[in-house]
Amino acid sequence: ASIQLNYENDDVSYFLQGFAPANAVFNCRGASHVSLAYKNQHEEAAALRWRFFLFDNENCDDYNGISNNNCGQDTDKLEAWEYVGNSELFLQQNQEWQELQFSTDQSFWKHVSGQGNGRLDLDRLKVWRFEFTPTLLSAEEKKEGEFFLLLDHLRLVGGGDLFASVFYTESIESAKKDSQFNSYYQGSVIAETNTQETLSGNGEFLVNYTIEQMQVWGGSMQYTTVLPSRAYFNLSQADAISLDYHILQAATPAGRVHLRFNVYDASHCKDNCGFNAYNMENYYSFHYILDYPSDSKGTLSIELHSGQDDSSF
Numbered sequence: 355a356s357i358q359l360n361y362e363n364d365d366v367s368y369f370l371q372g373f374a375p376a377n378a379v380f381n382c383r384g385a386s387h388v389s390l391a392y393k394n395q396h397e398e399a400a401a402l403r404w405r406f407f408l409f410d411n412e413n414c415d416d417y418n419g420i421s422n423n424n425c426g427q428d429t430d431k432l433e434a435w436e437y438v439g440n441s442e443l444f445l446q447q448n449q450e451w452q453e454l455q456f457s458t459d460q461s462f463w464k465h466v467s468g469q470g471n472g473r474l475d476l477d478r479l480k481v482w483r484f485e486f487t488p489t490l491l492s493a494e495e496k497k498e499g500e501f502f503l504l505l506d507h508l509r510l511v512g513g514g515d516l517f518a519s520v521f522y523t524e525s526i527e528s529a530k531k532d533s534q535f536n537s538y539y540q541g542s543v544i545a546e547t548n549t550q551e552t553l554s555g556n557g558e559f560l561v562n563y564t565i566e567q568m569q570v571w572g573g574s575m576q577y578t579t580v581l582p583s584r585a586y587f588n589l590s591q592a593d594a595i596s597l598d599y600h601i602l603q604a605a606t607p608a609g610r611v612h613l614r615f616n617v618y619d620a621s622h623c624k625d626n627c628g629f630n631a632y633n634m635e636n637y638y639s640f641h642y643i644l645d646y647p648s649d650s651k652g653t654l655s656i657e658l659h660s661g662q663d664d665s666s667f
Contacts, residue, residue: 356393356506361402361488370505371483373427378533378582379411380479383522384515388456390484393504394445401444402486402503406437406456408463409481413470429481433470435463444489445503477519482508509588514596515557517587520579524555538576542566545575565611572610586620589658597654605644613641615656617667637667 361368374380382388394402409432414425425431439462446452456462463474486503510516520534529535535553539545548564559577567573581587589595597615605611619635639656646652657666 356504359486359503359505360500361486361503362500364488367485367487369483369485371481372508372583374480374582375533376426377531379477380482380582380585381519381523381534382458382476382479382510382516383519384517385458385476385510385512387458387511388482389507389509389511390454390456390505391451391507392445392454393449393451394447395449401447401489403443403489404445404454405485405487406454407466407481407483407485408435408437408474408479409433409468409483410435410470410475410478411480412475412478413468425480427480429483431468432480433468433475434466435474436466437462438464445486451506477523517589517595518557521553521557521559522555523553526551526553529553533582534579536576536578536580538578540566540568540574540576542568542573542575545573549575551577592658594658595656597656599643599650599652599654601643601646601648601650603648604646604650608645611644613644615639615641615654639667 357370359368359370388406409429411425411432413433414431437456439457439459440454445454458474458476460474465472484505515522520529523529523534526535530537537551539549542565544566545564550562552560554560561577563575565573565575595615595617616636616638619637620633622635623633637660641654643650643652643654659666
């Protein structure tokens, strides 16, 4: 459903903003731009001037250990950036849906407030904010009444790096701390103690794993990335998910361990389903590559359709 913003022809600014949950961030690394759809169909209303802000928390001890600087969701403590890359500053007024696009290129963003490293950290975004202000009209031009603006489909647009943004996190500790990355060892202390994991920051995830049989059928360990709040990946334009692999050492004993790739579909959710597998449709694909000879390399291409073979879900 669209968001309806009601406004009048007054010199008053109207705000719309969204927050990542307290223990999470929006990781927008890999996005080429942010897009917002709108419809402003009141020709008698004043033209609406827009402004768009992003707030990152790279400077906060929530993530980098600086003492006495826990920002949470306090925008006064976050590093604020305003988009200045568009010469058209007013929303169009007609009956059709329009689109605003905001490039993520650093040169299009102006630092507004907050202390930090002096750059917009796309992988540490905490808050987004839109500001709409009607232009001043003379008494003769001003029309009384309440008008409304429809807003919809706020989204990030990008390629594979956006889908795999968590793999570019500088450390697995920070990825886990901001809830981008979760690990599960099925209650096995042996597996948790003897497994080593590294996110190198360059798109690679290295894991030296140990799996203990905890059930009659076997055992498992899982690594999961979850988008915050109501956010989701839109893969409607993708044909497949691609995953490069490098088997540094073959699994032993042979034939006991395999790789399963899962995606969770929350399209039926009317509200925020959170991350609960029982709230979502679960699609999976099996891949028998972990027994390959040591130093084997390759690429998995998992087609985005339901099928009966290992190449699809």
